[in-house]
Amino acid sequence: MVLEATVVCVDNSDFMINGDYKPTRLQAQAEAVNLLAGAKTGSNPENTVGVLSLAGVRGPKVLATPTPDLGRVLSCMQKIKPEGSVSLIQGVQIAQLALKHRQNKNQRQRIVAFIGSPLEEEEKALVKVAKKLKKNNVSIDIVSFGEEAAEKNAEKLDAFLAAVNSNDSSHLVTVPPGTILSDILLSTPVFMGDNDGGSSGMGGMGGGGGGGGASDFEFGVDPNLDPELALALRVSMEEERARQEAQAQREREQQQQDEGGATTAADAPSEGGKAEGSQVPGEVDMKSAEGAGAGKEAEAAASAAEDGKDADGDVEMTDEAILQQALAMSLTTAAAGDPDPTTPAPTKEEEKTPAAPTKTDGAGGSGLGAMLEDQSFVTSVLSNLPGVDVSDANVQQVLSALKEKQSPKRSRTDDGDEDHEKDDK
Amino acid sequence: MTAEVKGQQDLVDLIEWNSVEVLNQSSGHPWVNAVKKGYRDDPGLYLESDCDEQLLIYLPFTQQVKLHSLLIQGPERETAPSAIKVFVNRSSVGFDEAESEVGTQTLELESDDVLEGKPVALKYVKFQKVQSVTVFISSNFDDEDVTKLSKLVLFGTPQFTTNMGEWEKACKT
Numbered sequence: 001m002v003l004e005a006t007v008v009c010v011d012n013s014d015f016m017i018n019g020d021y022k023p024t025r026l027q028a029q030a031e032a033v034n035l036l037a038g039a040k041t042g043s044n045p046e047n048t049v050g051v052l053s054l055a056g057v058r059g060p061k062v063l064a065t066p067t068p069d070l071g072r073v074l075s076c077m078q079k080i081k082p083e084g085s086v087s088l089i090q091g092v093q094i095a096q097l098a099l100k101h102r103q104n105k106n107q108r109q110r111i112v113a114f115i116g117s118p119l120e121e122e123e124k125a126l127v128k129v130a131k132k133l134k135k136n137n138v139s140i141d142i143v144s145f146g147e148e149a150a151e152k153n154a155e156k157l158d159a160f161l162a163a164v165n166s167n168d169s170s171h172l173v174t175v176p177p178g179t180i181l182s183d184i185l186l187s188t189p190v191f192m193g194d195n196d197g198g199s200s201g202m203g204g205m206g207g208g209g210g211g212g213g214a215s216d217f218e219f220g221v222d223p224n225l226d227p228e229l230a231l232a233l234r235v236s237m238e239e240e241r242a243r244q245e246a247q248a249q250r251e252r253e254q255q256q257q258d259e260g261g262a263t264t265a266a267d268a269p270s271e272g273g274k275a276e277g278s279q280v281p282g283e284v285d286m287k288s289a290e291g292a293g294a295g296k297e298a299e300a301a302a303s304a305a306e307d308g309k310d311a312d313g314d315v316e317m318t319d320e321a322i323l324q325q326a327l328a329m330s331l332t333t334a335a336a337g338d339p340d341p342t343t344p345a346p347t348k349e350e351e352k353t354p355a356a357p358t359k360t361d362g363a364g365g366s367g368l369g370a371m372l373e374d375q376s377f378v379t380s381v382l383s384n385l386p387g388v389d390v391s392d393a394n395v396q397q398v399l400s401a402l403k404e405k406q407s408p409k410r411s412r413t414d415d416g417d418e419d420h421e422k423d424d425k
Numbered sequence: 426m427t428a429e430v431k432g433q434q435d436l437v438d439l440i441e442w443n444s445v446e447v448l449n450q451s452s453g454h455p456w457v458n459a460v461k462k463g464y465r466d467d468p469g470l471y472l473e474s475d476c477d478e479q480l481l482i483y484l485p486f487t488q489q490v491k492l493h494s495l496l497i498q499g500p501e502r503e504t505a506p507s508a509i510k511v512f513v514n515r516s517s518v519g520f521d522e523a524e525s526e527v528g529t530q531t532l533e534l535e536s537d538d539v540l541e542g543k544p545v546a547l548k549y550v551k552f553q554k555v556q557s558v559t560v561f562i563s564s565n566f567d568d569e570d571v572t573k574l575s576k577l578v579l580f581g582t583p584q585f586t587t588n589m590g591e592w593e594k595a596c597k598t
Contacts, residue, residue: 105444105446105483131476132520134449134475134476135475135476135477135479135520136449137446137450166452166475
């Protein structure tokens with residue numbers, strides 16, 4: 001709650017046409033000045049803000065003397081045109097003069113200077129002016145921005161700040177290009193004031209500040225400003241997390257069940273060489289599906305990581321990611337249970353080939369092995385196919401071979417089923 | 426303790442504290458040390474200049490006063506103020522004006538007066554309707570970079586000396 005008069009020195013040199021701060025440097029400055037003026041007048045109703053342009057054909061010009069009227073500040077920001085080059089020394093001296101003749105002598109004096117173009121002044125001259133400012137009890141905040149300008153000016157401005165700083169009331173802030181000027185400034189001492197952690201400064205900023213300063217807080221809401229909203233957001237976040245965990249648990253269980261079925265089923269056809277041959281087209285399909293699954297898996301993992309970073313907690317994204325991951329995992333486990341893919345496809349009977357796609361379609365992945373195991377099912381499928389004679393010698397041979405391989409295991413587990421199969425035959 | 430001037434009172438109670446402004450003071454040694462009661466009597470507490478040897482002290486009063494004399498005391502001879510300029514009723518004097526303008530009165534202090542804390546008389550006629558006074562200290566005795574000032578007292582009389590206690594007595598008799 002510092003009572004102070006501020007003069008904002010805006011850099012309106014020709015360099016301000018540059019678009020490295022959206023939309024242009026000048027517009028970005030105007031936005032920052034508007035926010036700053038709001039913050040200053042908000043933190044104390046008696047605070048005043050003035051505006052001065054640092055460049056121009058006739059040198060620096062006071063556009064608005066320190067005033068508590070925000071409207072005057074905003075309207076004069078619209079009038080600023082980029083022209084000429086910056087003269088910081090002159091500008092700061094004029095600003096100091098404007099501050100000296102402030103109406104309320106109780107106000108502290110502060111200059112906020114935006115510098116986005118290379119300074120022509122000598123370091124010595126700058127330091128001299130800085131000393132004068134310090135002598136007259138004027139604090140100065142310097143906002144240095146623009147890539148090459150900030151680099152060139154760094155040394156001069158550091159010296160300037162060192163000379164002017166008393167009681168740590170002056171600051172130098174460098175804003176990198178490509179960022180939003182006002183957003184960066186919100187969290188700096190320029191906005192916060194020098195005596196507190198920023199809660200009063202942030203409070204003064206109101207709606208404009210709340211949105212900009214979002215990055216510091218969990219849900220983009222300052223818990224101090226709106227505790228109820230923050231609480232509601234946290235509760236809903238936790239509920240959503242619990243829901244997701246429960247769903248993941250369910251899917252895990254389902255997966256385990258599927259896995260159990262798939263592994264026992266996969267044993268059976270892998271033993272019969274000819275049955276293996278019938279698997280080949282299906283296997284290829286599975287492989288491609290697996291590839292796609294793996295791709296999705298990576299995608300899902302990436303999106304999950306993104307979710308972790310994003311504090312907003314995008315619910316749809318997470319759900320989708322988990323679903324994809326589960327799908328991919330089930331596909332890979334099913335594929336792992338498959339017969340050795342390196343085994344060359346043996347000479348297969350022509351009747352078998354049309355059967356394979358049917359199986360793949362019907363099985364849709366994990367249930368495929370189980371269906372092949374069921375011999376009665378295989379027989380019924382074969383008999384239904386056009387142009388396939390079940391009683392054909394070749395077919396019979398394959399079937400009996402299949403049955404022989406399965407029977408020892410079968411007899412152990414399920415005797416009744418085998419009897420039934422024999423009956424079917 | 427505080428030296429007294431016959432017929433004049435210490436004006437410390439009439440200073441408007443909120444509006445006092447001292448330029449070029451060091452943050453560790455503020456003006457309070459030299460002006461306020463209690464602080465000013467402690468020789469260990471002093472007002473110190475920051476960037477150079479100059480100091481500008483602006484003291485407004487809560488009502489119009491007549492200034493009679495001025496007491497300035499320094500803790501040591503080398504850094505004690507030697508040349509001062511006094512301005513009357515000027516609210517915004519900066520260092521530039523203070524140096525270039527003549528001022529209401531210019532004083533060259535004696536080193537003994539400053540060390541002992543003797544009041545220095547002002548041209549009384551020029552200080553009749555004083556709402557605020559600005560004391561500009563331009564140099565010290567040994568041209569040091571830092572000026573130290575341990576005590577600053579103003580003697581004078583308030584313009585409106587209505588003492589309610591006396592008025593009541595007068596009514597009764």
